[in-house]
Amino acid sequence: MTDAGSNPGAAVAPKRVRQSIVEIVSDSGEGAQKAGQSLGALSAKMGNGVWTVEIIPAEIKPPARSREGASGIRVRMGDRPVTNMGDEADMVVAFNEQVLYGRLGQGAYRPGTVLILENRWATDPDEKVRELYAKALIDFRAAGLEILELPLDEECKKHTINPRVGKNMFVLGMLCAIYTRDLDRAREEIAHIFEKKGEKVISLNHKLLEAGHAYALTAVPYRFEVPIWDAHGAKIVVNGNQAVALGMMAAGIDLVAMYPITPATSVSHQLGDSFPAVGGFLHQAEDEIAAIGFAIGASYAGRTAGTITSGPGMALKTEFIGLAVMAEIPLVVVDVQRGGPSTGLPTKVEQGDLLGTLYGAMGDAPKIVIAPATIDECFHMSILARRLAEAFRGPVFMLTDANLATGVTPIPRPVPQAEWLAPPPDQSDWDEAVPAYAWDEQTGISTRAIPGQRGGEYTLTGLAHTDHSKVAYSPEPVERGLRMRSRKLAALFKTLKPPVVHGDAEGDLLVVGWGSTLGAIEEAVDRAREEGHKVSSVHLRFLSPLEPGLGDIFKRFKKVFTVELNYSDLADDPYVPAETRRLGQMAWLLRAHTLVDIDCYTLSQGVPVPPGKVYHEILRRLGVTPTAQAAK
Amino acid sequence: MFGLKDDWSLKLPPRYFTLEDYDGGVARWCPGCGDHGVLMSVRRICREEQIPPEKIVNVSGIGCSSRFPHYMATYGFHSLHGRALPVACGVKSRRPDLDVWVSTGDGDNCSIGAGHWIHAMRYNMKMVVMMFDNNVYGLTKKQTSPTTEPGFKTNTHPRGAVLPALDPISAMLGMSNVSFIAQTVDWNPVHMHDTLHRAWKHPGLAFVRIMQRCPQYTGNIFEAFQDDPNSLLVMEHQDGVPVDPSLDRTFKNRIAHDPKDIHQAFDFAKRRDVIPVGLFFCDPTRPRYDQISSVGLGMSVEEKLQGLEREFDRFAL
Numbered sequence A: 001m002t003d004a005g006s007n008p009g010a011a012v013a014p015k016r017v018r019q020s021i022v023e024i025v026s027d028s029g030e031g032a033q034k035a036g037q038s039l040g041a042l043s044a045k046m047g048n049g050v051w052t053v054e055i056i057p058a059e060i061k062p063p064a065r066s067r068e069g070a071s072g073i074r075v076r077m078g079d080r081p082v083t084n085m086g087d088e089a090d091m092v093v094a095f096n097e098q099v100l101y102g103r104l105g106q107g108a109y110r111p112g113t114v115l116i117l118e119n120r121w122a123t124d125p126d127e128k129v130r131e132l133y134a135k136a137l138i139d140f141r142a143a144g145l146e147i148l149e150l151p152l153d154e155e156c157k158k159h160t161i162n163p164r165v166g167k168n169m170f171v172l173g174m175l176c177a178i179y180t181r182d183l184d185r186a187r188e189e190i191a192h193i194f195e196k197k198g199e200k201v202i203s204l205n206h207k208l209l210e211a212g213h214a215y216a217l218t219a220v221p222y223r224f225e226v227p228i229w230d231a232h233g234a235k236i237v238v239n240g241n242q243a244v245a246l247g248m249m250a251a252g253i254d255l256v257a258m259y260p261i262t263p264a265t266s267v268s269h270q271l272g273d274s275f276p277a278v279g280g281f282l283h284q285a286e287d288e289i290a291a292i293g294f295a296i297g298a299s300y301a302g303r304t305a306g307t308i309t310s311g312p313g314m315a316l317k318t319e320f321i322g323l324a325v326m327a328e329i330p331l332v333v334v335d336v337q338r339g340g341p342s343t344g345l346p347t348k349v350e351q352g353d354l355l356g357t358l359y360g361a362m363g364d365a366p367k368i369v370i371a372p373a374t375i376d377e378c379f380h381m382s383i384l385a386r387r388l389a390e391a392f393r394g395p396v397f398m399l400t401d402a403n404l405a406t407g408v409t410p411i412p413r414p415v416p417q418a419e420w421l422a423p424p425p426d427q428s429d430w431d432e433a434v435p436a437y438a439w440d441e442q443t444g445i446s447t448r449a450i451p452g453q454r455g456g457e458y459t460l461t462g463l464a465h466t467d468h469s470k471v472a473y474s475p476e477p478v479e480r481g482l483r484m485r486s487r488k489l490a491a492l493f494k495t496l497k498p499p500v501v502h503g504d505a506e507g508d509l510l511v512v513g514w515g516s517t518l519g520a521i522e523e524a525v526d527r528a529r530e531e532g533h534k535v536s537s538v539h540l541r542f543l544s545p546l547e548p549g550l551g552d553i554f555k556r557f558k559k560v561f562t563v564e565l566n567y568s569d570l571a572d573d574p575y576v577p578a579e580t581r582r583l584g585q586m587a588w589l590l591r592a593h594t595l596v597d598i599d600c601y602t603l604s605q606g607v608p609v610p611p612g613k614v615y616h617e618i619l620r621r622l623g624v625t626p627t628a629q630a631a632k
Numbered sequence B: 001m002f003g004l005k006d007d008w009s010l011k012l013p014p015r016y017f018t019l020e021d022y023d024g025g026v027a028r029w030c031p032g033c034g035d036h037g038v039l040m041s042v043r044r045i046c047r048e049e050q051i052p053p054e055k056i057v058n059v060s061g062i063g064c065s066s067r068f069p070h071y072m073a074t075y076g077f078h079s080l081h082g083r084a085l086p087v088a089c090g091v092k093s094r095r096p097d098l099d100v101w102v103s104t105g106d107g108d109n110c111s112i113g114a115g116h117w118i119h120a121m122r123y124n125m126k127m128v129v130m131m132f133d134n135n136v137y138g139l140t141k142k143q144t145s146p147t148t149e150p151g152f153k154t155n156t157h158p159r160g161a162v163l164p165a166l167d168p169i170s171a172m173l174g175m176s177n178v179s180f181i182a183q184t185v186d187w188n189p190v191h192m193h194d195t196l197h198r199a200w201k202h203p204g205l206a207f208v209r210i211m212q213r214c215p216q217y218t219g220n221i222f223e224a225f226q227d228d229p230n231s232l233l234v235m236e237h238q239d240g241v242p243v244d245p246s247l248d249r250t251f252k253n254r255i256a257h258d259p260k261d262i263h264q265a266f267d268f269a270k271r272r273d274v275i276p277v278g279l280f281f282c283d284p285t286r287p288r289y290d291q292i293s294s295v296g297l298g299m300s301v302e303e304k305l306q307g308l309e310r311e312f313d314r315f316a317l
């Protein structure tokens, strides 16, 4: 045990590490997230790759010191761009011991993780609290955590009368010492955070920061240095939802209609705040059905429009999605996926809406579906989605997920382009000889008339219709419409290029992924490749139509499997006959598309897939046991 | 300049629209269906007001009455069952220059679309909403509608509808931010026309309930009212629906009603001995969401690019 009087932290030489993961956990309202965000931001400014993700309890204010009530943040710093939240944490600072249980249960820590623990609970007047604390120490030691008990509260009291609101900046100071961070940048961060609160608050927090820094230099015997990778190039720090919001704005989307639903809502928070800067309008509708109906109305009237939602909202929008396909209405639909079915896991990640998005409508409803794999792509694919919707006259679906939505990372600052913005609605006269759907025989594409265009008057309908948008009373136009709408996907397919294989173009094993798992998969593949294994990966951005050349890519590997955050029956489940085994959604799709025997590795626990799990799955499939070094 | 007087108009001769310019073809409703009359009225109002057809959007849900847009030679949007209002509001939200008309049925609006109804009334965007109330589901062949009177036999309630009918007028009088509620009947085409015309002039969402017969399923539900002209209680006021002198001889049952008087409107709405026609309630000063939702429309590309840069600055490292 360490007490503040001794000096174990003096003269510890920093250890160089390529990456480090630190968590700060507390009861909600203790400011852990603010401390972590500051650490992330200043690390990014120093030139580290950074990924931060908030740890959010299910309730807004769960009872204090409850096991599942952890509120906090994870910060992963690296000597290269960081694309995911990584495996177990290297260090955790906890304001009480109880909240650690939940995190431990989620596999957030490993033997050897350093735990800096507030020790005031050891002397709490309540005997019950003291007992729980003592019990936790035994449990955490058994789990292999290296525990450093420190009187954080007491130390803060030397500088502030209310340590509950100041402790977070004290801890930030400590972490700056431990991770050899630039203290001046930390001061800047604090000045920025408390800008509106005034000088007095800023200087108090500066004092706490410096005190925490000085304290850790004596009391904490750990020092790390994460080398920087790039201190140059303008960057913005955003989460995936902010990137989507900014992307929709940069795309010139004119109207977004939505109904609040986690984890999509924060896109609308950003738009509510920022949309007026580009003259756009955010409509909060009375429900998800009205939201998409409103967006469809605006789009029909010539304005670029979108809607954002999550699984349950997608279910409600289904009928209108069918209409948008049938009547060929350009529309951007963003689905920030969460765990399902039903209300499922509102705040947690899943990639469970893939097949629902592709096929979850009445009849044959071909649509374009894309999936960004990084936060940077959340921005740029929003622009792509808008353009595809216009070019192919129909709804375009962009599937992100809770992992992208909540991960925060620096991305290159986009340079807005005039050609990204949608043009204003065409109001010139329409050639009356051209029908409402003058389908091009080769592509199925047609140009639409927009209200206000003289001579273009037609009645849009969700009924089967002729090229003049007249209700089809005979069989022929019904099938022709279906064919024309389907042909658009084929036309788009022809413009796509085969995906780039990460690693060698042939080998023993190929991992296929889509969406937010990119970072974890490539990290795992790189690790296995460094050990000489013949494994590669391929990551799909276009899910409908699929990118070309997949069959050829798959043929060059002995085995192919997908990594997905959704459900599949275990291959060795004794109760599930092999021929009825249900697979991951991407695996279904790829098997149907390529006739290749593709297996899957799925995770449906509401957590992002950590690179370590993918790595172990790769080794398992290759039939090798991890080396001691690799097992670390 | 050039010695021209500046009040001289150099505009080309204006286009003149005839009824044909709004004629989208022969309606496929049953002969005797009340929808035909409404269609003729709307075409006439468009001609009287000389609205360019390309500036009109007729939006509807699903039902017999929702076929309406197909028979107008304007832009039209035949949407989903119950969802005409969200679509119409979306059209209007960013295109305030368009003239929006909504056709909906009693099932379409008061049952599956009831949630949207409340909110669209509150949004109060400028448009005319015509509810074709035939007291029954027509298109799907005689099921009970929310406005079906108890005891009336339908295919889903062959022993007679079991619940009191929903009263749309009273319901709307209780909705927040409503600005225009009128009622008319299809067997009085003059009054119907004048009501719709008055609705079109209202600066907000003008809701008109049209009591209308389905010759197939509810052909005689209003028989008693049709036989006795005095069973129409004609509400009169200078701000109300103007009553055409041609009605003076037949429709003598008149009552003064100031459409600002919401309490009296409630009293009239509750009457079952007569059908009150005219304007129950009107408040042209109510806030309009289309005036809020259309802000920012004129922004230039340069302004947008600058706006984006400013937003990026907020996230800059």
Ligand SMILES: Cc1ncc(C[n+]2csc(CCOP(=O)(O)OP(=O)(O)O)c2C)c(N)n1
Residues within 6 Å of the ligand: B062, B063, B064, B065, B066, B081, B104, B105, B106, B107, B108, B109, B132, B134, B136, B137, B138, B139, B140, B145
């Ligand atoms: C989601 C959905 N549910 C049910 C239907 C079937 N449906 C079509 S029209 C209609 C009711 C029509 O009645 P109403 O709205 O009163 O219009 P009317 O035909 O009498 O003019 C129903 C139930 C549908 N088209 N869509």
